Amino acid sequence: MDKVFTVDQANRTLPLVRRIVEDAVRDYYRWQDRVREFELASVRSTIDNPDPIALELEKDVLRLAESIDSYLDEVRQLGVEIKSIDRGIVAFPAEVGGRAVSLSWKLGDERVEYPQYIFQNG
Numbered sequence: 001m002d003k004v005f006t007v008d009q010a011n012r013t014l015p016l017v018r019r020i021v022e023d024a025v026r027d028y029y030r031w032q033d034r035v036r037e038f039e040l041a042s043v044r045s046t047i048d049n050p051d052p053i054a055l056e057l058e059k060d061v062l063r064l065a066e067s068i069d070s071y072l073d074e075v076r077q078l079g080v081e082i083k084s085i086d087r088g089i090v091a092f093p094a095e096v097g098g099r100a101v102s103l104s105w106k107l108g109d110e111r112v113e114y115p116q117y118i119f120q121n122g
Contacts, residue, residue, distance in 0.1 A: 002079060002093055003078075003079030003093065004093050004094055004095050005079070005092040005093060005094050005103055006094065007094075007103060007112055007113065009092075010092040010094070010103045010105070010112040011111050011112050013078060013080070013092070014105065014111065014112060016078065017075065017078065017080055017090060017105070018107070020071050020074050020075055021071075021075070021082065021088045021090060021107050022088070022107065023067075023071055024068055024071035024072065024075075024082065024085055024088075025085060025086070025087075025088045025107060027064050027067045027068050027071070028068055028085045028086060029086075030064055031061060031064035031065060031068060034057055034060045034061045034064060035061055037057050038054060038057035038058055038060075038061055041053045041054035041057055042054040042057075042058075068085070072085075075090065079092070079093065080092050080093075081093075083104070087106060087107070088106055088107025088108070089104060089105070089106045089107075090104070090105050090106075091103065091104055091105075092104075092105070092112060
């Protein structure tokens with residue numbers, strides 16, 4: 001069974017989640033910048049004559065992608081899901097009155113407060 005949080009448990013976990021999400025969001029925006037730079041630099045590249053700047057940028061893109069994946073894994077191991085990496089939104093699975101809900105938190109918010117109901121078909 002997946003971890004289910006109370007509001008208090010989510011808030012106690014929040015300092016660690018906040019640090020991980022801050023790092024993930026930071027690296028996500030760096031990754032986006034590097035991808036754009038790589039795309040521009042790779043225009044000058046050919047198979048026979050690769051652009052050295054494009055090669056370095058490609059390494060940065062791959063390194064940042066691995067870093068982002070590790071942050072996502074870290075958050076998942078805590079039982080939390082990143083819903084929007086660009087906005088720093090996470091969901092803590094919870095239950096209210098036997099119904100599955102999500103305790104949402106966004107980077108910059110002080111604490112987790114209210115559940116959002118998860119509607120399922122069937």
